[in-house]
Amino acid sequence: MHTCDQCEKSFTRKHSLIEHTKIHTGEKPYSCDQCEKSFTRKDHLKEHMNVHTGEKPHSCDQCGNSFASKVNLKKHMRLHTGEKPHTCDQCGMSFAQKGYLKVHMTIHTREKPHSCDQCGKSFARKAHLKEHMKIHIGEKPHTCEQCGMSFAQKGALTCHMKVHTGEKPYSCDQCGKSYTDVNTLKSHLRSHSGERLYISFRPKGPPENSYRRKASYVFFVRKEFLHAECLKRTPEKTQRCEGSYVL
Structure with a gap:
């Protein structure tokens, strides 16, 4: 048996040990001529080439999904087995994939390595930055099939759909009131703790538009609020009050 002196893993063939040690040295001699990605082993490069050819020879025997590499199939199988081998050493949460743990960390x-070069806003995940960029370029690829409204971010469409479905998944465990989004629930919960909230109006359309839709004019600003009677005024006449109203 040939044993690695760094991790004590054993191999029956010396060649396999030599290939294995490249993991520790960081050596990646096998490079893809299409994307320049490098690998420690030749068979890993061969599997990687399936990404470019579109070939997916590794199939899941439970759901039929196919994958370009055996490694990706192995990761996918954890969805069926429920295996979560990657555990956070700070809170104990476990994840099926190492990448998910990395994002969770x-x-x-509080690291946000992905920054917007237009407004400076930072994000923990690259995918979130990509979604955010649609705001600047004006792209709205997510369209509501019921009313035709379009949104830059998928999350905004998901939230909007609750208007049509009437779904209110966020419930107060103290009084039972339900809300369409978690932020509104958080604001409501302060009413039980006695924390004061202040609101101001920010009209999204001409003042002459129907003021019956009060919710579209409400804008929460940290812990500031308007006096109760201000809610009866039209948006263009609403002024900030010195008093407070506990919601």
């Missing part, structure tokens, strides 16, 4: 480190 930004919650603890």
